[in-house]
């Protein structure tokens with residue numbers, strides 16, 4: 001179903017989904033709620049571990065390795081913060097949601113506003129995204145290690161609800177990290193001819209081309225993975241915190 005939006009302020013026809021103010025408002029509410037929650041955990045909580053479950057906010061355990069007088073999660077949190085904060089998808093979302101500048105592609109600027117791209121401080125900082133990607137991959141490796149540990153109970157393999165939540169979380173985070181635009185560029189960015197007819201028609205496309213094509217496929221879902229992985233980090237921390245406070249017991253499917 002399409003509407004025929006072609007008003008003074010809109011220069012394109014768009015597929016009808018929902019009123020244009022809904023998405024920015026949902027983004028504003030969910031982002032703000034997550035940021036407030038994350039700030040509370042990072043600044044005021046000193047532990048994020050229940051038995052063999054480690055909250056993603058506290059991995060890697062830099063607080064145990066370094067004796068510095070700051071909350072342990074602070075030592076780690078700046079990496080995912082900068083990684084997500086400079087993410088191309090999140091940039092689009094928070095520019096739209098919090099500044100409405102640019103509002104959306106194909107919509108004229110409001111009087112007195114002129115989007116100039118990310119060429120000046122502070123927005124030019126967002127161009128550092130690829131460097132935070134490298135650090136985020138290191139954090140991701142620690143999260144996989146924690147997930148494996150979440151399936152080991154007193155030296156034996158087991159499955160608890162926490163193991164499953166942490167597994168879902170790390171799978172979503174891996175999808176989010178590997179579908180990154182910067183990673184896609186890293187794999188195929190210096191090739192001009194991946195889509196040349198002779199390459200596409202070649203009977204044995206190179207490994208690099210196949211990898212780039214896979215990442216391009218994941219990249220189409222990057223926005224969904226951004227939301228889903230943010231929700232899973234949130235859910236994993238909430239679950240572990242409820243266990244730590246003895247509000248709920250861990251559900252075990254296999255001891």
Ligand code: FES
Pocket residue numbers: 083087088089090129133176177179180181182183222
């Ligand atoms: Fe979103 Fe890189 S573009 S994580």
